[in-house]
Amino acid sequence: MRKKRLLLALPLLLTACATTPPSSVENACRIFREKPDWFDASLAVEKKYGLPVQVQLAIMRQESSFKHNAAPPRETFLGIPLWWRESSAYGYAQVKDETWDWYKDKTGNWGADRDEYDDAVDFMGWYADMSQKTLGISKWDAYNQYLAYHEGHGGWQRKTYNSKGWLVSVARKVDANARMYGEQLRGCRHRLNSSPWWWPF
Known part of the structure; x- marks a missing residue:
């Protein structure tokens, strides 16, 4: 019976691990050591779009x-939370409904x-690629990429x-964190690329 319960609980535990934030957000190497599938996904995006x-x-850390x-907080009335939220932004990247639909389309x-x-x-x-093509913002320029990400392309143009x-x-x-993460990754990226995820850094 105990073994059966363990087997039933295992998928729930794995799902929780997959969606739980990293235990430390200050170190890129530790983030990817804990979430090796995230490194694979981020590396694929870097190769695909150059970000x-x-x-x-x-x-993502900022958002x-x-x-x-x-998700953003709910609107309130006389201090009472209402059903709807201040924005439709949601998820890891805090993307609004209409922007997400644009991306999928x-x-x-x-x-x-x-x-x-x-x-x-x-x-x-994809969005950074659009920002580079539309606004000329380098994909290495975390400062302006974030401003365009937050304000939209039109907002960035209007400053x-x-x-x-x-x-x-x-x-x-955001720019300071990008520089910090970049420095950290220079010291561990080769091991992230070549080592099993359980090897210590």
């Missing part, structure tokens, strides 16, 4: 803290889900972020 892995991580079901990735890491980073890569000091500060933080 560096460290920029993917920095934007959702690596929570698969992250342009890429044909109709089965994509915002709460799946591989789909979320593919969206990031709407200039009136949002808090957003400029956040973009600087």
Whole structure:
């Protein structure tokens, strides 16, 4: 009976592990050691779109803290939470409904889900590619990539972020985290590429 219960519980445990945020978000090597499938997905996006892995991580950390079901707070009335939320943004990449539909329509990735890491980073890569082609923003420029990600292409062109000091500060933080992750990855990337995930770094 105990063995049967264990077998029944195993899929639930695996699902929980797959969706739980990394235990440490300060170190890219530890993130990918804990989530080897994330490294495979991020590497595939880097090869497909040219968006560096460290920029993917920095934007995702800012947007959702690596929570698969992250969502904005609910609207309130007299301090009482209402049914609807402040925005339709959802998932790892905090993408709004209409933007996600645009992505699926342009890429044909109709089965994509915002709460799946591989789909979320593919969206990031696609959007950064659009930002580079439309606005000329380098994919290595985490600061401006994030501003275009947050404000949209039109907002970035109009420089709407200039009136949002808090957003400029956040973009600087994203840039600093991307640089930190990049430095960390330089020390462990070869092992992530070649070693079994259980090997210590």
